[in-house]
Amino acid sequence: MAVRFRPYNPAGTEFSSDKQLKQAIKSILGYKPGNIYLYHLAFLHKSATQETNNGIRINNERLEFLGDAILDAVAADYLFKTFPTRDEGFLTEMRSKIVSRAMLNKISQKMGIDQLIQLDNSSSGTFRSCNGDAFEALIGALYLDKGYDFTRKTILDRIINRYFDMDELVNHEVNFKSKIIEWSQREKKQTRFNVVNEIGSGYKKQYIVELLIDDEAIARGQDYSIKGAEQNAAEKSWQKINGETVDL
């Protein structure tokens, strides 16, 4: 379904595109949206940026900024309560897995959000992360429409409990590094991890690690530990090798 964007309608007349979008949100997230304008905006990719009567350019990037922060907060709350004895390094690592762009792109597709995005199809560019971006923008719209507590409950019920297996996620990092090493042995390629930069200092220091396969840089990872950054680089490389959409 391609619901066309329609600017804010103060008269409150309901157009057929509003009804379609309301039904789609109801089936994806389980509730009836209030202010449908917010949801139209959430699916307006920057390639399809529009201009208001006042000359302001609008797309889903502001809502993405807001939704990204709300999703981080909800994930932090969830992890804090789910893992009461684990330290903040573990919580940080788990959250970065949950909210990774690759993960959000995947979930966005599973939920059918990709079907609602309004892109400029005539543009020659590829929009590798537009699904994850729209997903975050949708969270932003939900938050503005229904408030934090409702948003938190919806994210838990409809997203975290449905699409995430926490046990799998805890052990997730081991898999990707092993996968890369097994794959490169099979393919007779050499893999090498290089620390290319350090950001911050003290116990807030983060490492940036690059994975090279046969001396070609494939992807970079970032984390509070070198091990974590290697795993992050391995995961991105694995996705790249397998042709998945991923931000590098």
Place this chain on the structure above:
Amino acid sequence: MAVRFRPYNPAGTEFSSDKQLKQAIKSILGYKPGNIYLYHLAFLHKSATQETNNGIRINNERLEFLGDAILDAVAADYLFKTFPTRDEGFLTEMRSKIVSRAMLNKISQKMGIDQLIQLDNSSSGTFRSCNGDAFEALIGALYLDKGYDFTRKTILDRIINRYFDMDELVNHEVNFKSKIIEWSQREKKQTRFNVVNEIGSGYKKQYIVELLIDDEAIARGQDYSIKGAEQNAAEKSWQKINGETVDL
């Protein structure tokens, strides 16, 4: 006032340290805390880490992780609504100014939070960011104790509206780069900005810029634009030159 940490007390007896801390919170944030244990924990710096009966090491780092996310969300919401016509690049930049460690350390001291922190004074280390860390942990405690909406209102009333001048913050970046350049001209020193790394790709790409004064690296900044990263590096350098506590 030095309130000593006391582990969770299921019997609910109120100790004099609880009363003291409740009064301090009331005067700093304007409300009476419910679960005082959370606030004791918020002020327990990692240098004074304690162990529970179950052998779990506790300090304020988990609460800091949570509070950091909540503060980001509240700041995102505030900026989204305060600047309805500005793009997400502006919002991101403004938020990074509001929640910068240097800013949080300063506000923490202005609010008197530094007086409540429990450190290991025998340790020889310096704890440059312990004030900002405790500030975030306090937000985490407030969120768990009173919920998101109350936390948001408290942050707006007691922190953002009292300690931040948004107009000043919007123009903030110009000041630090100018300050550094004026200072170095006065001191007959040469300044140079170098892009030392790039992270991510596409419109999510961030730059890391280093400021060198007479070829000595002073500080690094990170931002979505080179200009922003330069300003960030200039601000940190300015604080370093002036002997302020700052995370590099």
